[in-house]
Amino acid sequence: MSKTHLTEQKFSDFALHPKVVEALDSKGFQYCTPIQALALPFTLSGRDVAGQAQTGTGKTMAFLTSTFHHLLSHPAAEGRQVNQPRALILAPTRELAVQIHADAEPLTASTGLKLGLAYGGDGYDKQLKVLEQGVDILVATTGRLIDYAKQNHVNLGAIQVMVLDEADRMFDLGFIKDIRWLFRRMPPATQRLSMLFSATLSYRVRELAFEHMNSAEYVEVEPEQKTGHRIQEELFYPSNEEKMRLLQTLLEEEWPDRAIVFANTKHRCEDIWGHLAADGHRVGLLTGDVAQKKRLRILDDFTKGDVDILVATDVAARGLHIPAVTHVFNYDLPDDCEDYVHRIGRTGRAGASGHSISLACEEYALNLPSIEEYIGHSIPVSKYSSEALLTDLPPPKRLQRSRTGNGQRRGGNNANRRGAPRNNNRKRSG
Structure with missing residues (x-):
């Protein structure tokens, strides 16, 4: 992380378990982010915390550090059974659960604690085989965990640490009844350390904390502004007929190292994917109905750089930390204002700069x-010349469900490109 995102508070200043310090040192973590500096003094002393922090602020390492420290500093419950994890980390989506699990794995190497993962849609028997060996920390989504719990594959009676990540998203996705079902099967709040993190500490989130946590301390890290100051925002007003060609021309001009193109519907995403794939881009598609194994493979390919452009619905806009995203394209302006912030928040992280380009077409300009x-604030407007847009583009490919990306990335020089589409005279809207 850039020092601009860090405080002067060192992890070594806390009375952390030596094995946790060793693990943090091995990953290069020396200084705390603001949310870590605020939360750790409470959690390390055994106090519950409800924290407000956006994705990318270091909240995952805040609750992982607290969880590993607590388990290493306190003995397991007497008579604990092999199907009883000691810590539970709940995430609203499979992708976020997989990401948290990956972030936790380096800590297991130094501490010896066993890690498990449970999420729906894929790998039921494979996940169960790991759980049957016994795990200390279980990262899970609610549906698969309840399935395991009802069959007594998992028993929550020995939980010492409970983490609820993206609590507001749990409400949005309708998982709160499941969350409460799981809480009722854990030891009382006074007998465990509980942590809750959310992008907003709304009334309903605070009510959940009041009901199921032990006099939680509230810590909040408010962004200086809703959109990061390192993100260059830009807006175009294309016609519906020129919208796709403008996107393809901007991709030629910007030539992003790693970009996400957001659209409002699955069908629109598939259409964008077809055009970009036909034009030679290495592009992946991430929508809600893409098979689970494929979704994880696409995210992995995108993270590794085997795919340069990810076309996604808002299923990918919250919770996922994909490093070094250089550009976000809002092909459709979102209907929900918060989704705009979450979308462009994929770029400009950890001290890096980012670029967000939005297309306000006739359908979504309202x-x-x-x-x-x-x-x-108003988003700076750029004009473009229709004559500068790419021409003679190939017809879109038809989506084949077995494919994620396409071949080698083609060169940046297109014979049919007439020049940069932007008009240099910019103005602010409003």
């Missing part, structure tokens, strides 16, 4: 005023 009111 969403712009509420977005600009929500973020507190």
